[in-house]
Amino acid sequence: QVQLVESGGGLVQAGGSLRLSCAASGRTFSRYAMGWFRQAPGKEREFVATIVWGGGSTDYADSVKGRFTVSRDIAKNTMYLQMNSLKPEDTAVYYCAACQRTGYSIRRPSSYDYWGHGTQVTVSS
Numbered sequence: 762q763v764q765l766v767e768s769g770g771g772l773v774q775a776g777g778s779l780r781l782s783c784a785a786s787g788r789t790f791s792r793y794a795m796g797w798f799r800q801a802p803g804k805e806r807e808f809v810a811t812i813v814w815g816g817g818s819t820d821y822a823d824s825v826k827g828r829f830t831v832s833r834d835i836a837k838n839t840m841y842l843q844m845n846s847l848k849p850e851d852t853a854v855y856y857c858a859a860c861q862r863t864g865y866s867i868r869r870p871s872s873y874d875y876w877g878h879g880t881q882v883t884v885s886s
Contacts, residue, residue, distance in 0.1 A: 763787045763875045765857050770880030773847055777884070781842040783857030783877060790875075792859045794867045795840045797831060799853035799882075806856070808868040810842060820868065825851075847884045854879040 769781040783795065796811035810821045810831040819831050830843040840857060858873035865872035 763790050763859070765859060765875055765877035767855065767857050767877045767880040770855060770882045772883045772885065775847060775849055775884055775886050777847050778843070778845045779847065779882060781844065781855055781857075781880060781882075783840040783842075785838045785840075785859065790859070790861065792861055793863050794860045795833065796858050796860065796867060796873060797840075797842045797855060798858060798870055799851075799855045800879075801853040804853075806870050808870070809855070811867045812840065813867075822868075844882070847882075849884045849886045851882060852884050853882060855882050 764787045766784050767781060769779060773779055792814050794811050794813045797809040798806050799809050800806040808822050809825055810829055812819045812831045812833055828846045833840045856879045857877045859875040860867055860873045
């Protein structure tokens with residue numbers, strides 16, 4: 762069984778920073794990419810950032826480009842999301858996910874096979 766566990770969420774003032782972590786545990790599994798998604802109340806889950814696990818290439822939603830940085834530590838089996846210059850509109854539950862298959866858009870939640878339970882990020886104005 763594969764488990765993804767997010768941590769690092771919390772309450773921060775606008776302009777502040779947070780660093781989220783996503784630790785993978787359980788049985789060894791191959792993955793093509795891992796991603797961060799977020800869901801605000803009353804809204805659909807949306808793409809935030811993704812990283813190709815082997816090559817390290819990254820992709821970001823326009824709304825976070827230049828403010829957020831996704832990275833991974835292969836030895837620790839952990840993905841990170843450094844969030845700077847946070848805005849109230851970044852408030853959401855943040856989820857990490859792992860995608861095993863290639864050939865699918867890694868911006869789409871439906872392309873991902875495993876999900877964490879989420880961590881709340883609240884940005885006050």
